[in-house]
Amino acid sequence: MAEPQGPEGRPKGLGWVGSRFVVTVGAVAHGGHCVARHEGRVVFVRHTLPGERVVVEVTEDRHASFCRADAVEVLEAAPDRVERPCPYSGPGRCGGCDWQHVGHEGQLRLKADVVREQLARLAGLDVDVVCEALPGGPLRWRSRARFAVDRSGAPGLRRHRSHDVVVLDDCPITAEPAAQAVLSRSWPGAGGVDVAVDSAGVVTTTRLDRRGRPTSTRVLRPGSEVPAEPAGRAQRTAGGRDWEVEGTGFWQVHPAAADALVAAVSGYAAVGPGETVLDLYAGAGLFGGALAPAVGAAGRVVCVESDAAACAAADVNLADLPQAEVWQGDVDAPGLTELLGDLGRPDVVVLDPPRAGAGPDVSRVLAGAGPRAVVYVACDPASLARDVAVLTAAGYRLDGLRAFDCFPMTAHVECVALLVRA
Template sequence: MVDSGAGVDSGTTLGATATTPAVGEIVGPLPVGPIAHGGHCVARYQARVVFVRHALPGEEVLVRITDTSHARYWLGDAVEIRTPAPERIPSACPVAGPGGCGGCDFAHVDPAFQRELKRRVVAEQLQRLAGIEWSGEVAEVAPTDHWRTRMRYRVSGGELGQLAHHSHTVIPLPQVGCRIAAGPAPSAAELGVADLADLAPDIEVRQIEAASGRVVHTGAPAVDTVTETAAGIDFEVPTDGFWQIHPRSADTLVAAVLAGLDPRAGERGFDLYCGVGLFAGALAARGVTMWGVESDKDAVSCARRNVRAARFTSGRVDRVLSKLPHRTDLVVLDPPRSGAGKQVIQQVAARTPRAIAYVACDPAALARDLAYAAAAGYQPDSITAYDLFGWTHHVECVAILHPA
């Protein structure tokens, strides 16, 4: 998602004499402004905002225009750096960059400055969308390389690769393999063929590095579930289901949620967007009576086996909430990237919980929902951010809310 904040004037329009460049045209050199949500930096060309990938604040770059379909802004890639920022490093991956693999969009950024850029984005989104002045830091969580335990590859020309940014073009893996993959790329033998060229073109290859072992498959996996461990509990997870992809994500986020909620035995709690019951399990182990809601039926089936002391319901959170108890002490929200939304926030606040933990993978959705929470009488006491996705623009946050 491209967010048109971060210094963008919502009234910006093309001047009378401005012409729209063709997609693929190179413009500039352009001075690069602040980082924006989504990993882009803000530049301007002919009075129009251009969100530029692969650039850094303070640089002067030539930009290849990649998209002019938006009314208020264009998109582009920095293809030549005329004046590099001091935080720019040689790319950490030989296939990252313009036209390359779409994964590591911060491969050109010094690791410490990656966290600074993420901090700026979190702070800007919180201030602009929720009116919250945030002065926190983005905590480093090791490992910062080889952390991604769930990988998807494509086969092209007898080689494994990954898709270019917003494209179906397959970029072959470098000889050293993927910088962020937790395990080596699958071999032909693991995939049951003599040579990768024997696989159908464009077939998707999935790889999981789970606590219970490595699973590699195309099509239907040989096993239905894998086992992951967090907070001292084993969790059964559907092979194609959701689990945090950094090996320390689950423990890091559970620790933040437990510290913030300070659960007490005998309390009631909701785990909304509960997946396979990660937070429900951790809270149930502290003596909290838990209800979980998740739209993925396979995940709910696993959650019921993982946390037998809790009650789980399959369905959309906004629809199922009305069927849960009308009072609760604690709530955990761990929504998808789109966030929980106004209706869910209002229904949660109506239960008057003494504390809410909101786990967010998108700072813009978090900020928007914190504004809804404020209108419903809840304010964050703390907002922490974690760098669980090294070499990318992504950042995870945990907000702890209490009645205002």
């Protein structure tokens, strides 16, 4: 039988939305769900665990070969299943967390399985993966968050794969001062609110319009009940140094993540005196600044970042390191080729790209430059695996991999990979 066709000849779903049936759940998949099968179709199921027998309700059916569903009743539970600590988590509720129903040790195993599977499927590599927990436990770790606001001005988070806002009184994975700075008040006319709490306990909120553009920023200092106008940058501490970033600008969300990643990057890079380091997608200069002392006065660290505010913060953060330079520009293949023409061959390349990864063109340019080591920091295991496949095809081999649980209760995992010339 031919597949049913949608408006432009594309296969469409079979109209299963709202249907309920029983499945036995298979392996975990990338994205916070597990894989099951029903009547020859793949069913991606949230709120379940491998090995469970559950009743699912189909929530989305747009493709002939697969649909999406929630586990709405557990008939046979897996050993790692626990009571959700957040009352807003579960089928049809807040979509901010994926694994509230899983004990923390079980979450670590799931994330390791996902990284292992992505490297095997997309890069053809058989890698033993252990996901390392960070200090502090799985709750109250989020120091920076974006909350949605509904049409009445009530703040919350969106349902999974939906624009609907679930109004919240609290978010148990967010640091309490940050959560309450947003969720304890109304935001009429706003489209969302960014919030961050820094190492000194200063809470910064940035109001966003309906298009996600910032419109105003307020700062609440510890011990004060009166918000002030923003003054200067937020303070962060990592790698034995103090760092400045924009109040709600990019920084590792978990308070222990920056230290863990700096240690992993420094260990893999093993930078020596006189070497040249290229730090791509450098942000406020975290990795470049951590590696600069090791190259000494005769070495060189070039930090490349596209965002003007991040570059300004990096200039401040690296001002006491004469061997460190900050270059503003996009990290794309033509720009990187030109930069390498000026810089020459780097000894070490560190890159921390956005979720989409560096991409094949940039990866090939990096391999062509011939650094002795590429240290890749990744927040998405699929993007990492695709770029690793390009680098290994170009003459590098994966020589080390560490995975960190920088985002407990969610499906996200941070990896640091070391690639060396084969």
